[in-house]
Amino acid sequence: MIKVVLIGSGNVAQHLLQVMLKTADIELVQVFARNKNSILHLIAEERITSNYQDIKEADVYIISVSDNAIAEVSNHLLFQNRLVVHTSGTSELSVLDSKNRKGVFYPLQTFSKSKAVDFSTIPICLETKNESDYKTLETLANLVSKKVYSISSEQRKSLHVAAVFVCNFVNHLYQIGNQICDENQVPFEILHPLILETANKITELSPKEAQTGPAVRNDTKTIEKHIEFLQNSNYKEIYTLLTQSIQNV
Amino acid sequence: MIKVVLIGSGNVAQHLLQVMLKTADIELVQVFARNKNSILHLIAEERITSNYQDIKEADVYIISVSDNAIAEVSNHLLFQNRLVVHTSGTSELSVLDSKNRKGVFYPLQTFSKSKAVDFSTIPICLETKNESDYKTLETLANLVSKKVYSISSEQRKSLHVAAVFVCNFVNHLYQIGNQICDENQVPFEILHPLILETANKITELSPKEAQTGPAVRNDTKTIEKHIEFLQNSNYKEIYTLLTQSIQNV
Numbered sequence: 001m002i003k004v005v006l007i008g009s010g011n012v013a014q015h016l017l018q019v020m021l022k023t024a025d026i027e028l029v030q031v032f033a034r035n036k037n038s039i040l041h042l043i044a045e046e047r048i049t050s051n052y053q054d055i056k057e058a059d060v061y062i063i064s065v066s067d068n069a070i071a072e073v074s075n076h077l078l079f080q081n082r083l084v085v086h087t088s089g090t091s092e093l094s095v096l097d098s099k100n101r102k103g104v105f106y107p108l109q110t111f112s113k114s115k116a117v118d119f120s121t122i123p124i125c126l127e128t129k130n131e132s133d134y135k136t137l138e139t140l141a142n143l144v145s146k147k148v149y150s151i152s153s154e155q156r157k158s159l160h161v162a163a164v165f166v167c168n169f170v171n172h173l174y175q176i177g178n179q180i181c182d183e184n185q186v187p188f189e190i191l192h193p194l195i196l197e198t199a200n201k202i203t204e205l206s207p208k209e210a211q212t213g214p215a216v217r218n219d220t221k222t223i224e225k226h227i228e229f230l231q232n233s234n235y236k237e238i239y240t241l242l243t244q245s246i247q248n249v
Numbered sequence: 250m251i252k253v254v255l256i257g258s259g260n261v262a263q264h265l266l267q268v269m270l271k272t273a274d275i276e277l278v279q280v281f282a283r284n285k286n287s288i289l290h291l292i293a294e295e296r297i298t299s300n301y302q303d304i305k306e307a308d309v310y311i312i313s314v315s316d317n318a319i320a321e322v323s324n325h326l327l328f329q330n331r332l333v334v335h336t337s338g339t340s341e342l343s344v345l346d347s348k349n350r351k352g353v354f355y356p357l358q359t360f361s362k363s364k365a366v367d368f369s370t371i372p373i374c375l376e377t378k379n380e381s382d383y384k385t386l387e388t389l390a391n392l393v394s395k396k397v398y399s400i401s402s403e404q405r406k407s408l409h410v411a412a413v414f415v416c417n418f419v420n421h422l423y424q425i426g427n428q429i430c431d432e433n434q435v436p437f438e439i440l441h442p443l444i445l446e447t448a449n450k451i452t453e454l455s456p457k458e459a460q461t462g463p464a465v466r467n468d469t470k471t472i473e474k475h476i477e478f479l480q481n482s483n484y485k486e487i488y489t490l491l492t493q494s495i496q497n498v
Contacts, residue, residue: 235414
């Protein structure tokens with residue numbers, strides 16, 4: 001049984017809270033949240049505190065707050081020499097206050113409050129200063145996910161940049177596609193199977209092998225027609241830049 | 250029973266061939282292919298011809314060749330007043346020779362020769378000149394797919410442009426993500442669940458609702474760190490443009 005105190009009540013914290021509550025070998029001792037209301041639907045009020053002095057003893061303290069608050073929160077903790085980890089893809093291990101043993105427990109996934117996720121498929125990227133803390137985090141991570149990786153701060157930084165490309169920017173391209181459909185009275189759902197297949201494909205082929213379309217075929221006629229078709233100058237610019245980028249690979 | 254002659258032996262043609270062969274109420278009368286060898290593993294040689302004079306009678310002739318060959322192929326057909334359709338997302342109905350009745354049978358999906366697809370989930374976009382031909386195409390389309398739409402040439406043009414954004418450009422962003430991982434000795438597979446979830450998400454939320462990441466949060470500090478991290482000037486440019494575009498929505 002691993003005892004955990006979760007600090008935070010945002011998006012990622014709520015998903016962690018839910019998975020830990022239902023995992024037999026994890027004891028979620030307490031949640032620290034300044035705003036209790038946001039998690040009262042998930043956990044009883046007695047198990048929530050907003051007072052640093054009331055934080056209980058645990059094997060791991062997981063700080064799941066916005067990046068710019070991690071340092072401050074870890075600094076406010078009144079105990080020392082315990083294992084304190086953050087869940088951020090962007091923050092280095094070093095942002096945590098040195099009075100405690102440091103670690104990172106980064107679940108690499110896009111979380112929406114309104115959409116449930118299957119935690120067992122989410123890669124968890126771990127980092128610690130020392131080996132025995134790594135074992136503790138690894139045990140914890142294996143209880144909630146089948147995919148656990150040892151990732152250094154430097155590697156995590158690169159992963160987070162890559163994630164912006166394959167998730168945030170990809171979603172923005174979905175939004176542009178949606179917009180183009182709306183403007184032409186075409187239901188966006190027609191593109192759903194294409195979107196799902198495009199994502200599925202790269203789990204079997206490399207993205208390089210999977211590339212299709214006018215840019216990689218060097219189909220200048222179609223490319224010109226498309227750029228002419230796009231009225232929005234921003235979309236024109238994105239179309240042109242990504243087409244060039246595909247052709248320069 | 251609908252009788253079909255398939256003209257072409259490329260990527261899309263081969264997927265169509267396979268689904269039609271296994272659909273009980275479709276009789277694939279014949280395949281016209283200049284290069285028989287590419288489809289001999291799928292269909293017996295007796296059912297393949299490369300001679301326009303030998304093309305048999307059918308209810309529908311499906312021309313599934315490259316865009317710039319559609320007009321020529323439809324022109325070479327020796328019969329008239331039959332239903333001849335193409336499978337292209339970019340070509341208008343009008344590229345087909347007027348001696349036959351025209352139509353479009355456009356399966357909106359990304360096809361790779363090496364990867365099987367479930368045809369029943371692929372949206373088929375139909376267009377014809379007259380109502381009775383539409384009924385014929387609709388019957389045919391319903392035999393292979395559960396998703397059949399009436400889409401005009403103008404709408405299809407917009408769909409194809411949107412498809413370039415949500416498929417071809419998205420795949421290119423996957424490739425950039427893969428490259429960033431490789432350069433930092435991180436296995437790209439760590440990003441697979443994120444990629445799949447990002448795609449799945451927009452079947453439940455609109456892309457606008459689903460948008461996450463530093464750009465939409467206006468997290469200037471992270472954005473600057475990421476741009477600094479990227480060595481490749483092309484990637485820097487894409488990062489900057491897509492970040493601006495997300496923030497201007």
